Amino acid sequence: MSADAAVGSADDAVTDRRERLVRPLLIAFLVASAVDLVGVLADVPAAHLLAKPLLMPLLAGYAAARRGPRLLVAALLFGWGGDTLLLPDSDAAFLIGMGSFAAGHVCYLWLFGRARSPLLAGAGYAAVLAVFVALLWGGLPPDLRIPMTGYSLLLTAMAYRAGTLGRYAAVGGALFLLSDALIATGIADWPQLPAPDFWVMLTYIAAQFLLTVGALAPGGRAKALIES
DSSP states (O other): OOHHHHHHHHHHHHHHHHHHHHHHHHHHHHHHHHHHHHHHHTTOHHHHHHHHHHHHHHHHHHHHHTTOOHHHHHHHHHHHHHHHHTSSOOHHHHHHHHHHHHHHHHHHHHHHTTOOOOHHHHHHHHHHHHHHHHHHGGGSOHHHHHHHHHHHHHHHHHHHHGGGGOHHHHHHHHHHHHHHHHHHHHHTTOOOOSSHHHHHHHHHHHHHHHHHHHHHSTTSOGGGGGOO
16 A cells, blocks of 8 residues: 555544544533533532533534534633633632633634624624623622623624624624623623523523534534534
8 A cells, every 4th residue: 555545544534533423422512501401490500510511522522523613623612611610609710711711702703704794783783782881880890890891892793703604603693692691790780580590501502502503514504513
């Protein structure tokens, strides 16, 4: 066998291994998501502590198995960093976790590239951000006002630009914004929906999944996710 043939055979073997992992990783992510959501809704902290740290590594592994963009994998792993750092009830861990999510948003923005986004949508997102920050400002702890405002600006930019990858990513970006808005209203002691943590996690999981859909098949069909 020639050297070129040997390299080609090795590449084919790696590709085959990746393709065999696609469905198991997707199923594992969906199972972990269900366990986490049921655990939060049923107030079983152990289920949440077990399942939440598994979510983004499984989704990142799935994206890698689908040979998705490295920036997508990086964004999901930064999300994992934020997920794990937000588990303990600590102000310092919260700020570092927010920084990890912010790094993930930078990865997403880099992934979206320079394609143009609708100006009307941008104006809408800017208006929502301005009104929300103004309403929330007085209820936030003073030491969190500036960091959360800066983070909100970055998150809103990511949500707005997500539409460059198609409708699934656009919805994912909007849901990410909604999820973090629910967290912010909780910090500001606004009235909350019943089971607020459930809605935070549901919108967050859906957001990351739909952003992954958009990055793997921009503008395409959702069924592309499970095709090898």
